[in-house]
Amino acid sequence: MDAGKEKIKRMMSTGKPNQAINEFSAENGLDIPAAETIYDLLHSLGHTKWSVHEAVLKATVLSAENRIQRETLPPEQHTALLSQMKHYLAIPRLQHLPLMLLEKHPRLVPDDICQDILQTPELYQKCSVVVKRELWRRDRVLFNKYMMPLIDSYAKNNELLNMSQEICSSNVKAYSTRRRTHPALTQITSAIDADLQLYMQTLGMVRARFIETNNPMYGTLRLDLVMTMHENDVAEITKTDVCHGLAWSLDACIMKQVMDDRRVLELQKYFDGVDPENAPYGEIALILSSPYSRHILAQYILSILEDIAPNAEVSTRYSDLAWPSLVLRIGLLAHDLLLQEHPKIPGFDRSVTRKFFRSLIPFILAAQRHDRKIGSYEQHLLKGSVGKMAQLDRTGAFPAKDILYSKMSDLQPSAEDVSILVSSELARQVLYVFLLKRVAEFDIAMLNIWLPAISEAFKASLGVPSSAYDSTNTDSSQQPQIALDLRQNAFECDAFMLSLVLHIKDKKGLVTAVLNSAIQGLDLAGQGIKGANTDGVIAQAIESVPLLGLFDQQARVRHCAHEQVISFLIECTSILSAEYSNNSGMTDASSAQTQVVPVHNKESAVYFAFVLTEHAAAKYAVDPEHFDKLSKLYHKLAAVSPPQAFEYRVSGSNCPNASKFLKS
Template sequence: MSLRNASSANATTSAAASGNAGTSGGASATAGTPTTGTGLEVLGIPGGSFLQEALTSCSDPLQAIEEFQLENGILLPSLRPMMPLLDLHGVKRLDFHISVMEALRDNLLAQISELGKKEGKEKDKKLKDLLNKSFMVVKIKALRPVVMAVMKHLSHVDEKYLKVLVKDKELYDDCDTVVKRQMWKDNQSLFGDEVSPLLSQYIKEKEVLLFDQNNLTNLFFLPSPKVRRQGEVVQKLTHMIGNNVRLYDMVLQFLRTLFLRTRNVHYCTLRAELLMALHETEVQEITNVDPCHKFTWCVDACIRERTVDVKRSREIQAFLDGIKSGQEQVLGDLSMILCDPYAVHFLATSSLKILHNLVATEGLPRDHHILLLLLRMLALGLSAWQMIDTQEFREPRLDSQVVTKFLPALMSLVVDDQVRSLNAKLPNDERESALTIIEHSGPPPDAFQAYISESSV
C-alpha cells in the first residue's frame, strides 16, 4: 500500500472518466515541490498530459485508452479476469478505481496517524521522506489529504513547502492549524487577517449583550469567568495560538493597539480571558512566561468567588509591591487586566460592600486594608489607556483624600438612607419625623460632589 499505487489508481481513474486530466501549477521534483502538471508525471506515472498526447496522435482513440488502462491499471494479474465481471454488474471502471484509490489513501492515512503518535527522530525522518516524495501531488485533491496529514504530524515543516502553501489559497485553507501556525509566526499580516474577524465578532457580541434593550435584566455581569471563557472566539483564538509564544505575543499586541485606537474596554476583557483559557488548558509554554499570569489568576479567582479574602489580598499586594525597577512595563498589561469591565465592576461592588459593613461596625475606611487594596487596583485599571498611550509605566498614586474625605462622605449618605428607611417604618410622630427627615436630608456633602466630578475612582 503506497502513495505511488494510489497515484497510479488515480491516473487510471482519469482515463476511465474522460481520457483527459487537468493541469495546474507546482515545483521541481528535486526540491520536493510541485511542477507543471498534476504531479503524476514527476512520480514517473503517465498523467493527463501523456494521455492527451496519446489521444491526439493515435489513429484509434478507444485502442489508446485500452492500452493506457492496461499499462497503468492496478498491476495485479488475478484482478484482470475479474474486470469483465464488474462490467456485467454495471459497475463502472471509474467507480472501481475511485474506490481502490480511496481505500489505499485511507490505509495510508491510518499508518501516518500511527506514525505521528510515536516519538523520536526516527518518526520525523520517515515523515520528512514521505513529504519529500508526496508533496509534488499536493494539487491533486484526491491525494492532498495524505500530504496534509504528513505535515500535520511533523514537528517542523521546511520553509520551501510553506512558501508554496501560503501562495495558494486553496492549499492554505486545507492546511491543519498546526501547519498554519508555522506560517503565521513569520507572517504577522497573514495572522492578522485570520484574527481580525474574530476580534470584531467578540466586540460585537459583548456590545449586543451590554446594550440589549429587550433585556429587562442585566445579564452582562451574570456569567462566571469560567463560562465566559467557553465562548466561541476565545476558544478559537486559544486553538490558533496553541503553545506558540510568538503567536500569543502577536495577539496581545493586536489587543493593545486596538484598545489604544478605540478605547474599547472589551479588548481588556479578552486579554484576561485569553490568558485564563490558556491556563485552564495548561499551556505552560505560555503561562510560565507571561508575567501577568499569577496576578490574573488571583483576580480571576476573586471575581469567580465574588470576594477577596485575606490570603488572596496578600498575594495581590505582594505582586504589586514586588515589581522591581526595570520591570515597570508589566504595569501596562496589569492595568489592562484591571480595566476589564468585569474586574472594574467587581472592585467597585466589593468596595461598596465593605463600606456598608464599615457603617454597621462604625469603622473607618482608612483602617480597612482590603478596601485600600481594592481602591489601588481600581486606580491602576482606570489609568490603563493613558499609561499605554504615554508609555509611562508608573502606578498612579491614590489621592489620600478619597479615603479620608470622599468615602466618609459616601458613608454619611448611606447612613442617611438607612435612617430615612427606618423612620418610615416607625409609628407616625409628626414632630420627631420632621426632625429626622430634616437632619438626614439635603444636598450631598461638598467632598462627595467634588470627588465625583474630579476623580475617576
C-alpha cells in the same frame, strides 16, 4: 490534474485514437500479469475500466489514510515520504494525504510545502488547526488575519457586553462561565493551544485593539485568556504570563463578589513583588480595565467606607482606602498607560481618597439608619404572621410620594463633592455601587439626593455638545461620537443606567411606585387625556420623578439609555396589563407585590406609557449597529401593551414615531 488532461488531449489529437488509448492503458493500467484477463471478466460482468480504477483508487487511498493515522515515522523517514507525496497537493482528490502526514510532525513542515500552502487559499483552508498553527508561527500576518475577527467578535458581542455592564450583579459566576465557553473565546484558545509564541502574539493583538478603541471588553478578554490557560493547566503559558498571579486572585474575588482578607493579601503581595522600574503596568492595567475588575474594586472600597462610617471619628481604616483606590485608578488609566513606552504607576487621587470618600460617610450613615428603620418596620409587620415575608414588598410600607420625593435637606452633596464627581471616574465608580445598593434597599430618596450631581457628571464625562441634550430637538438622531479618551466613561455611564433599571425592575412594587409618581403630577382634569399636551405630560413627569429626568437626559445621547427606557416601559406596561386582567398570567409573588402597591389610575398610566414611547422614538439616540436589538424591545413593548388601552395601545398603527421600530 490539468496537466494530465492536456497530455491526454495531445495524445488523442496527434496519433491514432485507438493506439493512444492502448498505450495509455499499458502505461497507467494495473501492473498485474493477468490484468487484461481480469478486465475482460469484469467488463463481461458490467464493470467498466473506469469503475475498476475508481474502486482500486478508493481502496488505495483508504489504506494510505489508515497507515498515516496508525504510524508515526522517525523525522528522517517522515521528511522523505513527505517529499515523495508533495505533488499530491496539486491533486484535489489526493491532497488530504500529505496534509494528514503534516499533522504527524507539524514542526517539520518543509519551507517549500509551507509556501505552496500559503499561496493556495483553498489548500490552507483544508489544513487542520494543528498544521495551521505551524503556518501561523511562520506568518504573523496570517495569524492576525485569523485572530482579529474572533477577538472583535468577543468584544462586540451584545450578550457579553450587557453582562459586563451589570454592576453588583448576583450572576457573575454564571456570566464568567458563559464568557469562557463563548464560541469566539473557545476558537481563540483552540488556535493557541499551548503555544507560547501564539499566546503572546494574541495578547499583542488584544492590546492593539484596546489602544485603538478604548473598549473595556478587551480588558475582560485579556483576563479570560489567562484564566482559561490557568483552567486548562497550560503551565508553560501561566508561568510566563506576568499577570497570571494578579488574574488568579482577582478572578476569585470576582466569582465570589467579595474581596476577603486572604485575597487582598495575595493581591498586595503580587504588587509588592513587581519591580517598579520594569513593571508591566500597561499589561496589569489592561486586566484591571475589565469592568468586572473595576466593579469588584469599587465594591471593596465601599465596604471599607461602610465599616468606617459607624465610628468615623476614631476609625483606623482610612489608610485601607489607599491601596484599592490606587489599583482601581490603574485600571481607569489603562489606555494612557498602554500608550506610554515605559509606563509608570500613577499617583494617588487625593481629592477622592481624602475628601470625597470622607464626604460620602454621612450619607452611608444615613443609609444604615434607613435600613435599620425599614428592618424594624418589617419585623413589626411580620410579627405573629406566617409566610408574609414572601409577599412583602417594602415599597408597600410607604406611599409613593415618600419614596420618590423625600429629601434630606440637611444632607446634600457639597459643591466640592460635585466638582470631584465631575472630574473623577474613581469617585463615580464608588458612588454608582453605593446608589445601586440603595435602590436595592428601596432607598430612592438617597438616589434623588445625588441625581443632580450624577446628571452633571454624566454630561461632563461624555464630552457631548450641549445641543445634543436640547429638549426642543424634534427628531431622534444617530448616537453622538465619543472621543477615544472618554469612551470608558461612556461605558460606565451605560453600565450605571442598565444596572439602575435592572435593580428597579427587580422590585415590582418599586416600578409601580415610580409609575404612580409619574402620573400623580399629571393634571388632566377638565381637558381629558385627549386634550393633554404631550410635551407637557413628559415635562411634568420629569419634574415629578427626577429619575425619569436622568433617563431622558441620557437617552438623548446614549443608545443604551434609550434601550433602558423602553425596557422600563415594558415592565410598567406588563404591570398595567396584569391589572387590567386581574393579575392573570403573573406569578403569585409578582401578583402579591403588585397588590401591595396598585396603580392609582390605570387610564392615566396607560396614556403616560404611550406618550413616553412616542417621545422616546422621536427624540432618543440610536446606534445603527444596535438598531435591531432596539427594534426587538419596541416589539416586546407592543406585545405586552394591554388591549384595553385602545387608541393608546402601543402599536405600529397608533404610534407614528415608534412605527419605524415596529416594522417587521
